[in-house]
Amino acid sequence: MRLDVQVLGRKVAQLYRERDEYVLQYDAGVAPTDFVSLTMPVREQAWRWPRDLHPFFRQNLPEGYLLGVIREAFGPLLDGTDLSLLAVVGGMGIGRVTVTPEGVPPGTDLAPLHVEELLAGDNTAGHFAELVRRYARAAISGAVPKFIAPESDGDEAMPLGKPTLRTSRHIIKGSDDSTPYLGFNEFYSLRVLERLGVVPVVKARMSQDGRVLVVDRFDVDAHGRPRYGLEDACGLLGLPPHEKYATTTEKVLNATRAYLPAGTTRAQLLQLGWQLLTNYVVRNADCHAKNVALYYTALADVTYTPVYDVVTTQAYPRYATNPPGLSIEGRQTWAPGKSLERFFNTRLGIAPRDYAQMVEQLCESAVEVGREVIEAAKNEPLWRGIAKQMVHTWNEGTNTLRGPKRVAGYRGLDAAIRAAGFSDPEPPEPFRVSVGRSELLAPRRKR
Structure with missing residues (x-):
């Protein structure tokens, strides 16, 4: 063939x-x-x-x-x-x-x-x-x-x-049974970054029932004709799609940075930084090597694509314990401490003061969009469950990223959650298979 x-x-x-x-x-x-x-x-x-x-x-x-x-x-x-x-x-x-x-x-x-x-x-x-x-x-x-x-x-x-x-x-x-109202989830998760207007974000519309998201393609021109080449970091790294998690943020950065034209690198790395930080705020565990990509019409205009595929995965009990999809400094944790700031400073060239401002802008945006989520759920009771899970997750995400010393002086979502009458978040679904132990094996004998 x-x-x-x-x-x-x-x-x-x-x-x-x-x-x-x-x-x-x-x-x-x-x-x-x-x-x-x-x-x-x-x-x-x-x-x-x-x-x-x-x-x-x-x-x-x-x-x-x-x-x-x-x-x-x-x-x-x-x-x-x-x-x-x-x-x-x-x-x-x-x-x-x-x-x-x-x-x-x-x-x-x-x-x-x-x-x-x-x-x-x-x-x-x-x-x-x-x-x-x-x-x-x-x-x-x-x-x-x-x-x-x-x-x-x-x-x-x-x-x-x-x-x-x-x-x-x-x-x-x-949506499917394990990710109900995914359109609602992704629409508002994207909005946390989109409303700031700091980097390109895909244009998306949510269906009236919140189940479907319609995303405008950014690889076509105004008439819908293919115009841009598009390559994700997974392919640039030479990895098959099923190994999209089998790499690191550092390797994704190196694989994509190599094709950025001279003179645009600083702005492009700042865009990547906004994308990475957003995932930590909304707790998107599904940011892998296929969700960081380049697009272009020629070698001279290679840039990162608009940010896409941002979902609050922790809002779904089945995925609530999943760590970030890609490690930083060898760690996959939602509480990265200074490692995330060091990555921004040493790898992306973003100074600590600028990093702190980016964190605060995103956290404030999460609070504002969180209130929008709560208001939307008032008008559609079917969204109440996913809305509750999302705002609890964002509250935890912002508190963790800010750090315990800074949380007290800044707005969170606690008051809005209480005013909405939301109960505690649903507990994560327990793992059915322990590490190194298949559920297909016969049970161990009791001693």
């Missing part, structure tokens, strides 16, 4: 398997600006990767829920390799690169989705699962239910190269 690789609709290379290696071979005469990946510039010699697909092509392969749906829908087209999976989903991915079977132009024949109807409609788990099955043919990573949908935009189709298609403008994310 050979696949055609296109950049902005122009075929530039072929991807295929040769014995125990995967091979990317650029076509003759391809311009240097039409590189497929920052890690694989245009050259005559083929780019080879042993055993698995090159990390760049694996970064958007579906995982978890979506992968199961695709296997169910397209099983006969899959031969068990990532190459066949990419052949099915690669024509409608994230970023400026598309991958299709040899001789097949990129495009999609999916019916457009009316986003406004989705925002106001039925978003129960069953209905959303049906939407995912309908729009499953899309290259997008992540374990939670989500899909890329062509947006209805009248009857005009937008061109991409020679073929015409309805381009995708949104990523649509739903």
Whole structure:
């Protein structure tokens, strides 16, 4: 099997398997600006990767829920390799690169989705699962239910190269039984950073029932046409997606910083700092190497993407004991002490005074947005449970980041929580498997 690789609709290379290696071979005469990946510039010699697909092509392969749906829908087209999976989903991915079977132009024949109807409609788990099955043919990573949908935009189709298609403008994310009202959670978690206006944050809308989040894609232009290349730190590190937690914040920084143009580094590292701090304030344990990414139109304008995928994971009892996804100075803890400040100072070039101001701005923002969360829950009783969990988590997050010496002099959410009549947070679900002990083993004998 050979696949055609296109950049902005122009075929530039072929991807295929040769014995125990995967091979990317650029076509003759391809311009240097039409590189497929920052890690694989245009050259005559083929780019080879042993055993698995090159990390760049694996970064958007579906995982978890979506992968199961695709296997169910397209099983006969899959031969068990990532190459066949990419052949099915690669024509409608994230970023400026598309991958299709040899001789097949990129495009999609999916019916457009009316986003406004989705925002106001039925978003129960069953209905959303049906939407995912309908729009499953899309290259997008992540374990939670989500899909890329062509947006209805009248009857005009937008061109991409020679073929015409309805381009995708949104990523649509739903809830499941273990993460109820995820749209509500992520919308307000993102807002803690977004309302400060200090760095780019994805534009997102929550459905009326709080179950779905519609996120505007930032890799397309105003008409929905693919424009930007996008590469996450996981791929830049050469890691497969399932190893997105098997690295450190320091390594993620080094892998991404190497491609930042001279003269922009300071501002870009400040943006990364805001993203990292936000995760500590709202307790997002799911910030891994795939949630820090670069995007670009050329080598001269590589920057960090707008901040995305910020969720208060600790609000869900099933995930409440999860530590940060990436370690700093070898530690994965929500109480990092001076190690986080040292990282900002020595690695990001952010002075202690500036770090303290950033912390306080985010903590104050969490208090303000926390009050918004409480107010929203007054108007919709179904959100009361997740709202309670979120504001308790943010209160703990701000107190921990500020430190015990500073908490007394600053506003928290204690008074707002009491005024809302919220009870204590739900206890974390206990671990069912102890370290080094499988639950499948026979019980130990009593002595």
